[in-house]
Each structure stands twice: as structure tokens, then as C-alpha cells.
Amino acid sequence: MPADAVIGNAAVEALKNLDPHPGVAKPDPVLVADGVVRQFGGLRAVDVSHLEVQRGAITALIGPNGAGKSTFFNVISGFDTANEGTWSYNNQTITNTAPNKLARRGLVRTFQLTKSLSRLTVLQNMLLGAKGQTGENLFSAIFKFSWSAQEQANTKRAMELLGRxxxxxxxxxxxxxxxxxxxKLLEMARALMLNPDLVMLDEPMAGVNPALKQSLLDHIRDIREEGTTVMFVEHDMDMVRDVSDWVVVMAQGAIISEGTPASVMRDQRVIDAYLGAHHDDALTDSGQSLTTAEETDA
Amino acid sequence: MDFGFILSQSLTQAIGVTAIIYCLAAIGLNIQFGYGGLLNFGQVAFVAVGAYAVGVVVVEVGLSLWLAILIAILAATVLALLLGVPTLRLRADYLAIVTIAASEILRFLAKSFDFLGGSQGITGSIGGDFSDLNPLPDWERFELGPISFTRVDMWLVLAGWLVIAILTVLTFLLMRSPWGRVVKGVREDEDAVRSLGKNTYLFKLQILIIGGVFGSFAGMYSAIAKGAVQPDGFVPDFTFFLYVMLILGGTARVMGPLLGAAIFWFLLVFVEQFLKEGVSSGVITFISTTQIGPVRFILVGVGLMALIVFRPEGILGDRKELMLDAR
Incomplete structure (x- = not known):
């Protein structure tokens, strides 16, 4: 799809001219978050003052363990509730909106620990992703003729995606x-069944072998070429450097740096907080204190 | 020992009124627990509501049985909403606690209200309208190979299996549909299904209502067949027998509850009759007649433990499916 590809490239090009600092305004944001706070007891796991995510680009969210990346994902996608803050998607406020509503509106996420539905077949997993199914209404469900045509169309699309x-x-x-x-592949393919505008992938590369990683990277680029915005959490810095157009760095709940991959990796704050091995010990301690706070909270 | 007699007694029970009552309730539980993963430990509450609704409406109020059945379905729906609306947003174990407590509360309430018959229950011609429909010829007994029924019982058994057939077909139609797919997805991982845009809460509420209404059919049927509603028939054991039948037949299998209920009653009666014959003919000397009741449950229990060890998927289940890494 060349037209979409142009949009994607324009979005990526626009990012290169931005002044990289935390909370920088993007030319065409799909997601805008303001003052999002998630507290576990006395600990602010997430404290994001402002973040915009550029439409049509691949944005990586990196940071040390316990930085609040996954919690931020959970809050934005409706699986967790924020204590403070507002966020909007496609210019509509979606603060603390239920995840199923967000998914229907095109904001779809995957999980760090894959949630494939074990005792359903791969194809059934895919078909669950299809939107607006008549056969999911209790009364139409009994009458196969009312949903079989739609089911066939969905099956065809699911098989195409599975092929890819x-x-x-x-x-x-x-x-x-x-x-x-x-x-991991199935979960990503299943998310695409919803024709999302924005996919949020939580550690798509964790536990994936090197050969498969390369094909996952290609899939993520393909998703962008089709005009879908991708946001992902990842620890694999090679992947981040390779595939992302923009990188957001979180530490201790806050965004400490933003920029293109090259500029972020030169940022002294990022080197101190995440990339530099020298500082790992201190950061690990903060990660542990988060776990302790969660346990006390629960 | 008269093995012909033991066998005919056991077969009669396997397809008789009691097996039908349990089978109807188990079909409902299969939808809730087998397909949807809802831990309903109080299915007997729905059975009781069905039984009491027809009992009160027909005997105490004096309306027709058909109207009473409609009211019973409504009552079961209301109970499902009462139990489900506050608990289905919580984790699965909360539903288990609430349902088992609710079933006991209902039983004690029934025992303490006079218009529900107190601890005596309700007795009367509940199934009058049903018996009037009996189309069978006026024979003394209806012989089916080694077993035979009276005209009244034959009609009850036929009608019971007809209702079972209808509910089973309905279960089959629902579970092959995209609706059934979402329900099975909820059983596997509710959050994953939510992330795919489905309102899982609504689906869980729907299966609780459907399973509950199916369960209420068991109560209505038992009230009609026995012409009485006894509060102490609705103890929690009833629900746990249903779970045993489901696991025996195979959970999340359309035919699981049918096979489970029939085999369970066959085994229970077979062991009982075998012990009775054995004791009275002097072959079995180590137990007395009064011990037969408990001993049959011990033996059937041991058999079920062996089933769980050697065939945990039940008769119709798929070992490969059960052993999947569910994480």
C-alpha cells in the first residue's frame, strides 16, 4: 500500500526534526497522556507528566525493571486504573475506559506473558479478534445461517494473517x-484481526529465539507500513535501535528522555539510568522496592 | 444372587426420573463450569427455585402448570442476576463462595416460611396438567427389554428425555457458534478476551442465566414427578454430585452430562443392589443391611478416585486437551 507507506514515512520524517526533550509535542499525535499517576501505596509507579505518541510511527518505551512501563501500558489500555491524570486517543478522552471498549475503537494491546487461549485452536484464537460478529449475539448464535457468511469471511482473513x-x-x-x-506471533496476529489504529506490544521479543526475532521485526515494520501506529515495551536494545522511529525512556515512573534512537542513546541521563552497567545495582534496588510496595498494597 | 434383577434395577435408575433430574441440572452446570469456567457451587439453588416456583404457583396459588413453568424460568433468571451482577466482576472464587452460601440460605428460608410449606415442603397434584397430556395407551406396564415402567412413569421418562434432548441440541448450537467461542475464551483467559473487544461480564452473566434456567428445569421436573417439593432434597451434596457426573462424562462435552448422569446412577444402584442381594443371601457377611447405604458411596467414591487418576478427562474428554500447558 504505497499511499499508507508515504504517510508512515512522513510521520517518521517529521520526528527527525523535533527537539528531543521529555514531553515534546508531536505533529500528529494519536495518543496524548497528561499527568498520569498510578500509586501503589506510597510508591508512584507511574508519574508521566506529558507524553504524545506520533501517529504512523513505531515508538519504543524502554527503561530499567520497575520503571513503570508495563503499569503505564496497563493504565492506558484500561487494565489498570490511574489515580490521577487524563489521556486521549484520536482526540477523544479515554481516561479509565474499559479495555474492551478501547479494543473496539482500535486501541489493541498484547501482554508481556502471552495470553493465548490454550484450549482453543489457533484459528479460533484468531476469529475471537474479529469485530462486530453477529454470531456473538446470544439469539443469532443459534441460527447458523445468520452468521456463517461473516464467519467465512473472517476465517479467510484469519488464514491470510496466519500465513503472514x-x-x-x-x-x-x-x-x-x-x-x-x-x-507471541499468534498474539500479534490476533491483535491485527481487530484492524487496530494503535497496537501496544508489551515485550514482544521476550523469550523469542534470534531467527524468529528477525521475522517479528519485519512484521512490526509491516504493521507500520499499513498505517497502524505501534508502541512497544522492550529490553532488547538491538531491536529498539533497529526498528523504532522514536524512543521514550522511563525511570522510576517518570519519562526522563525522548528522542530518535541515536539521540537517546547519547543522552547522559539514559546512560546513567539504564544503559550504563555501572548503575544497575541502584536501579535494581528501586525495582525491588516497587515489588515490595505492591505486595504491601495487596 | 439374582443378577438379572440387579441389572434391571440399575438400568431403570440409569434412565429413570432421578437420573433425568440430575442430568437436566448437569447440562446447565456444564454450560457454566465446563464451557464458561464459572465455579457455580450452588447449582442446587436454581433447582430449588424451579421446584418451589411450580409448587407454590400450582398448589398454593392454583394457577396452571404451564404458567408456573414460565414463572419458574423468570425466578431462575432473577436469581442468576442477583448472584451474578455483584460477583461476576470479581475473581472466579468469589462466585463459588456466594453461590454455595446462597443455596443454603434459600434452603433455610424455604424451611422457615409457612407459605413454602416449612420443613414439610409442598405436597399436591403439581403435575396434574402434565399427566392430562399423557398420550400413551392404557397398558398395565411398558416393557423395554429387561426393564419396565408404569404408564405414568413411562410418560415422565419420555418427557424428561425429550427436554434433555432439546437442551442438549440447544447447547450444541450455542457452543459451535461465535458466541460459544467467546464463552470458551472467557474460561481460558478473561483478560485476553477483554483485550479483543468483548464485554466478558455480559457473556458471563448470560451463561449464568442460561445454566441457571436449565437447572430450574431439573427442579420443575422433580416437583412434577414426585408431586412434592422437599426442602431437604436441595442440600449442597446435590451440586457436588453434579460435578462428579460432569467430570465422569467429560466436561465441556455436549453429551457429557447425559452419559455422566446415567452412568453415575447405574453404578450407585448397581453397587447398592449387589450389596443388598449379597447380604440377604448370606454371601456377604462383613456388613449389615443398614451399612449398605454408606458403603455404596464409599465404593463409588473409590471408583471415582480411580477415574481421576487413570482417566481425568472423563469418558468423552480429550486427554491431549486437558493436559495442555494452561499457564
Whole structure:
């Protein structure tokens, strides 16, 4: 799709001319978050004063363990509730909106620990992603003729997507029989069944072997080429450097740096907080204190 | 020992009124627990509501049975909403606690209200309208191979299995649909299904209502068949027998509850009759007649433990599916 590709490139180009500092305004933001705070007891796990995510680009969210990246993802996607703050998607406020509503509006996420539905087949997993199914209404469900045409169309699309992710030959297997890496692929393919505007991938590369990583990177680029915005949390710095157009760095709940991959990796604050091995010990301690706070809270 | 007699007694129970009552309730539980993963430990509450609704409406109020059935369905729906609306947003274990407590509360309430018959329950011609429909010829007994029924019982058994057939077909139709797919997805991982844009709360409420209404059919059927509603028939054991039948037949299998209920009652009666015959003919000397009741449960319990060890997926289940890494 050349037209979409142009949009994607323009969005990426626009980012290169920005002055990289935390909270910088983007030319065409799909997601805007303001003053988002999530507290666990006395600890501010997330404290993001301002963040904009550029439409059509690939944005990476990095930071040490316990920096609040996954919690931020959970809050934005409706799986956790913020204590303070507002955030909007496509210029509409979505503060503390239920995840199923967000998914229907095109904001779809995956999980750090894959949530493939083990005792459903790979194809059934995919079909669950299709939107607006008549057969999901209790009364239409009984009458197959009312949903079989739609089901066939959805199956066709699901098989195409599975083909792209090299899972087509697995379509009749239980999802529980897939390997960890294949589950990551399935979860990504399933998210695409919803035709999302914005996909939020939580550690898509964790536990994936090197060969599969390369194809996952290609899939993420493909998603962008189709005009979908991608935001992902990742620890694999090679991947971040390779695929992302923009990098956001979090530490202790706050955003400490933003910029293109090259500029972020030169940023002294990022080197101190995350990249530099010398500082790992102190950061690990803060990560542990988060866990302790969560436990006390629960 | 008269093995012909033992066998015919056991077969009669396997397809008889009691097995039908449990089977109807188990079909509902299969939808809730087997397909949807809802831990309903109080299915007997729905059975009781069905039984009491027809009992009160027909005997105390004096309306027709058909109207009473409609009212019973409504009552079961209301109970499902009462139990589900506050608890289905919480974790699965909360529903288990609430349902088992609710079933006991309902039983004690029924025992303490006079218009519900107190601890005596309700007795009367609840199934009058039903018996009037009996289309069978006026024979003394209806012989089916080794077993036979009276005209009244034959009609009850036929109608019971007809209702079971209807509910089973309905279960099949629902579970092959995209609706059933979402329900099974909720069982596997609710958050994943929510992230795919489904309102899982509504789906859980729907299966609680459907399973509950199916369960109320068991109560209505038992009230009609026995012409009485006894509060102490609705103890928590009833629900746990249902779980045993489901696991025996195979959970999340359309035919699981049918097979489970029939085999469970066959085994229970077979062991009982075998012990009775054995004791009275002097072959079995180590137990007395009064011990037969408890001993049959011990033996059937041991058998079920063996089933869980050697065939945990039940008769119709798929071992490969059960053993999947569910994480």
C-alpha cells in the first residue's frame, strides 16, 4: 500500500526534526497522556507528566525493571486504573475506559506473558479478534445461517494473517501446543484481526529465539507500513535501535528522555539510568522496592 | 444372587426420573463450569427455585402448570442476576463462595416460611396438567427389554428425555457458534478476551442465566414427578454430585452430562443392589443391611478416585486437551 507507506514515512520524517526533550509535542499525535499517576501505596509507579505518541510511527518505551512501563501500558489500555491524570486517543478522552471498549475503537494491546487461549485452536484464537460478529449475539448464535457468511469471511482473513505469520499450518492445533515464540506471533496476529489504529506490544521479543526475532521485526515494520501506529515495551536494545522511529525512556515512573534512537542513546541521563552497567545495582534496588510496595498494597 | 434383577434395577435408575433430574441440572452446570469456567457451587439453588416456583404457583396459588413453568424460568433468571451482577466482576472464587452460601440460605428460608410449606415442603397434584397430556395407551406396564415402567412413569421418562434432548441440541448450537467461542475464551483467559473487544461480564452473566434456567428445569421436573417439593432434597451434596457426573462424562462435552448422569446412577444402584442381594443371601457377611447405604458411596467414591487418576478427562474428554500447558 504505497499511499499508507508515504504517510508512515512522513510521520517518521517529521520526528527527525523535533527537539528531543521529555514531553515534546508531536505533529500528529494519536495518543496524548497528561499527568498520569498510578500509586501503589506510597510508591508512584507511574508519574508521566506529558507524553504524545506520533501517529504512523513505531515508538519504543524502554527503561530499567520497575520503571513503570508495563503499569503505564496497563493504565492506558484500561487494565489498570490511574489515580490521577487524563489521556486521549484520536482526540477523544479515554481516561479509565474499559479495555474492551478501547479494543473496539482500535486501541489493541498484547501482554508481556502471552495470553493465548490454550484450549482453543489457533484459528479460533484468531476469529475471537474479529469485530462486530453477529454470531456473538446470544439469539443469532443459534441460527447458523445468520452468521456463517461473516464467519467465512473472517476465517479467510484469519488464514491470510496466519500465513503472514507462518502459523497457517498450525491453524487446527490447540494454541496451548505452540512454543513460546509462536504464541507471541499468534498474539500479534490476533491483535491485527481487530484492524487496530494503535497496537501496544508489551515485550514482544521476550523469550523469542534470534531467527524468529528477525521475522517479528519485519512484521512490526509491516504493521507500520499499513498505517497502524505501534508502541512497544522492550529490553532488547538491538531491536529498539533497529526498528523504532522514536524512543521514550522511563525511570522510576517518570519519562526522563525522548528522542530518535541515536539521540537517546547519547543522552547522559539514559546512560546513567539504564544503559550504563555501572548503575544497575541502584536501579535494581528501586525495582525491588516497587515489588515490595505492591505486595504491601495487596 | 439374582443378577438379572440387579441389572434391571440399575438400568431403570440409569434412565429413570432421578437420573433425568440430575442430568437436566448437569447440562446447565456444564454450560457454566465446563464451557464458561464459572465455579457455580450452588447449582442446587436454581433447582430449588424451579421446584418451589411450580409448587407454590400450582398448589398454593392454583394457577396452571404451564404458567408456573414460565414463572419458574423468570425466578431462575432473577436469581442468576442477583448472584451474578455483584460477583461476576470479581475473581472466579468469589462466585463459588456466594453461590454455595446462597443455596443454603434459600434452603433455610424455604424451611422457615409457612407459605413454602416449612420443613414439610409442598405436597399436591403439581403435575396434574402434565399427566392430562399423557398420550400413551392404557397398558398395565411398558416393557423395554429387561426393564419396565408404569404408564405414568413411562410418560415422565419420555418427557424428561425429550427436554434433555432439546437442551442438549440447544447447547450444541450455542457452543459451535461465535458466541460459544467467546464463552470458551472467557474460561481460558478473561483478560485476553477483554483485550479483543468483548464485554466478558455480559457473556458471563448470560451463561449464568442460561445454566441457571436449565437447572430450574431439573427442579420443575422433580416437583412434577414426585408431586412434592422437599426442602431437604436441595442440600449442597446435590451440586457436588453434579460435578462428579460432569467430570465422569467429560466436561465441556455436549453429551457429557447425559452419559455422566446415567452412568453415575447405574453404578450407585448397581453397587447398592449387589450389596443388598449379597447380604440377604448370606454371601456377604462383613456388613449389615443398614451399612449398605454408606458403603455404596464409599465404593463409588473409590471408583471415582480411580477415574481421576487413570482417566481425568472423563469418558468423552480429550486427554491431549486437558493436559495442555494452561499457564
Amino acid at each position: 505469520f507462518n502459523l497457517a499450518q498450525k491453524s487446527a492445533d490447540f494454541a496451548g501446543s505452540l512454543s513460546g515464540g509462536q504464541r
